[in-house]
Amino acid sequence: MDSALVIGGTRFIGRHLVADLLDHEYDVTIFNRGTRENPFADDDRVDHVEGDRTNDTALEAAATTVDPDAVFDCVAYHPKDVRVATRLFEDCEAYVSVSSGAAYGREEIPKREGETPLHSCTAEQATDDSAESYGNRKAEGDRAVFAAADDGVRAMAVRPPIVYGPHDYTERLDWWIDRVNRFDRVVVPGDGTNVWHRVYVEDVASALRIVAERGTAGEAYNVGDRRLVTLEEMVALIGETLATEVEIVHAGPRELAAGDIDLEDYPLYRAYPHVLSTAKLAALGWESTPLEEAMARSVDDHLESDRDGDGNGPDREAEERVLRVLETL
Template sequence: MDAALVVGGTRFVGRHLVEHLLDHDYHVTLFNRGTHEDPFASHERVDHVQGDRSVKTDLQAAAMTVDYDAVFDVVAYHPEEVATATDVFADAEAYVYVSSGAAYGDEVVPKREDETGLEPCTPDQATDDSAATYGARKAAGDRAVFEAAAQGVRAMSVRPCVVYGPHDYTERTDYWLARVREHDRVLVPGDGTNVWHRVYAPDVAEAMRLVAERGDAGEAYNVGDRRLTTLREYVDLAADAMGTDVEVVTAGERELAAGGLAPTGFPLYRSYPHVMSTAKLARLGWESTPLSSAMLATADDHRESDRDGSEVGPDRSDEERVLGVLDTL
């Protein structure tokens, strides 16, 4: 394979995918609406086709005019979009759908592709756009991939957990990077040992390419850092990457309530561990980036951006009230 059609490709995971494909000598065509700034606008090995992925005729026009071996579907958020894409691009050597670890419905540790149950998805959920139905819609997209593979399409799915890295517009990691940059005491919910599996964005990009080149039709592949970290360890990594020395202060639900806070109000907190097995992907030759290197690159991008995560986590004034209560205990 040396030609790829990327549906999306200009923001976060898609941007890393395009960079990775170019590094591996692919010619890339981007298919999107053109509503976001295009970092590849003048790249000689990147072509651009404007269209709406929810409009079948736009996809069909791209299929007829673009030279592609593999199709990477980064921005499919509804199962009907996946079903349409696998039909339109049925002749591709590979169709890779970006699903999510949120597709899993069973709370077990670890979650395995061929054992752990997926979220159900009702017809109403399938057309919804809210965060509450995200996992259900991604799971239904996985089932559309499996159905297409049963009809002879070489369609596959990758399931990343929480993604971090440069260009992360969710700002979940930026919140912690800003905290360790600006304060010498950082409040962490719970006892700091909660685990929510994360993955470095460039590693997701590599996983997508390897699945396209080596994966089996009708299979899903989990993507996550091979070494997991607790939230406290993640904050320590952030401090090391930012070159700061901070005191991590943990607080339970009762202490947090003193500031009107709850553990779930903090980015990357999850009460029950979310851990996904990555053994299946590793068998394709995939490896994850060392955590310190991944966080250093993430921190460098954070410094150059104006992101601070202030919209996705508690106000510092509320945290200060909690810290004050803890100091009196």
């Protein structure tokens, strides 16, 4: 494959995917509305077709104009998006949809492709835009991928958990980096051992390309850090990366109540472990970036940005009340 169309391509996962494709000598075209700054505007290796992917006519025009070998769909938020794209790009060598680990509908450790059941999706959920229906919509989008493959389209899905790294607009990791950078004492909810699988964004990008090149039609592939860390270990790693001393202070529901804080108010906290098996993707030759390297790049990007994650978690004043209570125990 020599040419790629990236639906999206300028914000986060898509931005890193374009960079990865360029590193592997693809001719790249991005398709989006052009409402965000294009980091590739001055790169003559990247073409831009403007259009709204929810407009079927605009997407069909892009399919005709570009005629790519591979299509990477970074913004398929509804099942209809996948069904339309797999129809319009049915003759391409590969169509890869960015799905989500949230598509899994049962809690088990680890979650495995083809074994762990997916969420169901009602007609109402399929057109909803709320966070509550996100996993349902992604699951139905995956079923659309499988259906397209049954019809002869080389369609596949990649399922990441929480994605982090440079240019992360969600700022979930930024909240924690900011805490460790500014304060000597950092409150970690619970006992610090909870696990929510995460994945470095450049590894998602390489996974998408590798699945397009080597994957099997009709399959979904989990992607995630090969070495998982608990929330406490993540905070400690941030401290090591910043070369700063950090005292981790555990606080359970009783202590957090002093600041009117719930465990779930903290970003990247999940009561039940969310772990994805990545063996299937690794069998294609994919490798994960070492955690220390991934965190170093993430911290460097944070320090160069104006992101602080404010609003993603409890404010410091509330945490100070919790710390004062803990000092009396």
